[in-house]
Structures are given as C-alpha cells and as structure tokens.
Amino acid sequence: MAGKESIRTPLGKVRGLGSAKHGAGHFITQRVSAIALLFLVPWFLISLIGAVRGGYDGALVWVADPINAVLTLLAVGTALYHMRLGMQVVIEDYIAKHGTRNLLLILNTFICIALFATAAYAVLKIAIAA
Numbered sequence: 001m002a003g004k005e006s007i008r009t010p011l012g013k014v015r016g017l018g019s020a021k022h023g024a025g026h027f028i029t030q031r032v033s034a035i036a037l038l039f040l041v042p043w044f045l046i047s048l049i050g051a052v053r054g055g056y057d058g059a060l061v062w063v064a065d066p067i068n069a070v071l072t073l074l075a076v077g078t079a080l081y082h083m084r085l086g087m088q089v090v091i092e093d094y095i096a097k098h099g100t101r102n103l104l105l106i107l108n109t110f111i112c113i114a115l116f117a118t119a120a121y122a123v124l125k126i127a128i129a130a
Contacts, residue, residue, distance in 0.1 A: 026085065026088075026089075029085060030082065030085045030086065030089075033078055033081055033082040033085065034082060036078045037075075037078055037079060037082060040071065040074060040075035040078055040079075041075060041079070043071065043075070044071070044072065044075045047062065047068065048062070050062075051063075051068075060126055060130060061130065063123060063126045063127065063130075064126055064127045064129075064130030066127070069123050069124075069126075069127045072119075072123055073119065073120055073123055076115075076116060076119045077116055077119075080112045080115055080116050081112070083112065084108055084109060084112040087108045088105060088108060091104045091105055091108060092105075
C-alpha cells in the first residue's frame with residue numbers, strides 16, 4: 001500500500017484553506033467587516049465632529065438620538081469584531097505554545113466583549129437620561 005495516491009483534485013485538497021477548515025470563512029468575515037467600516041467610520045467621525053461643535057450638550061443630544069445611538073453601537077461593535085479577527089490571526093501565527101495561544105485567544109475575545117459592553121452601557125445611559 002506504499003505510495004497510495006489520492007483521487008482528490010488539487011483544488012479539493014486545498015479547499016477550506018488549511019487543517020482547521022475555517023480559513024476562507026475567517027477571510028471573508030474580516031473583509032465584510034472592513035467594508036462595513038468603510039461606511040461606518042467616516043459617518044461616525046463626520047457626525048461626531050459636527051456634534052462636538054455644539055459643545056458637551058450638543059454631543060449628548062447627538063448620542064441620545066436613536067439613529068445615532070444605533071449607528072454608533074454598530075460602528076463600535078463592527079470595529080471591535082474586526083479587531084478581534086485581526087488579533088486572532090496575529091496570535092495564531094506568532095504564538096507557538098498552545099497554552100499561551102489559547103489563553104491569549106480567550107483574552108482577546110473577552111476584552112472585545114468587555115469593551116463593547118462598556119460602550120453599549122455608555123451610549124444607553126446617555127440615551128435613557130436624555
């Protein structure tokens with residue numbers, strides 16, 4: 001049985017991009033989040049600059065608007081998700097020890113969740129108080 005050849009095509013052998021079978025999905029998800037950020041970040045920056053011109057009270061009124069609150073949370077959530085995906089790739093590529101890698105991947109996820117929860121709390125607190 002030495003030299004047993006596979007009947008799979010070369011494309012069939014590489015489909016899924018690696019042994020983990022999640023490379024293509026990860027790649028596509030990161031690109032989709034990047035496209036969403038192309039629209040959300042400029043909107044957020046331009047809107048926030050306009051709101052800050054009205055002073056502190058103007059910024060509070062801007063955040064309290066339901067559309068701005070939802071889009072702000074969408075921008076922050078998308079940015080944190082995109083960051084999490086990017087950091088995951090860096091950790092998986094450069095950390096060799098399995099225990100350290102797993103710990104850093106878990107911390108990466110928890111830190112992103114904690115940051116989003118903090119942002120959501122802040123935006124909702126402002127929106128409810130207004």
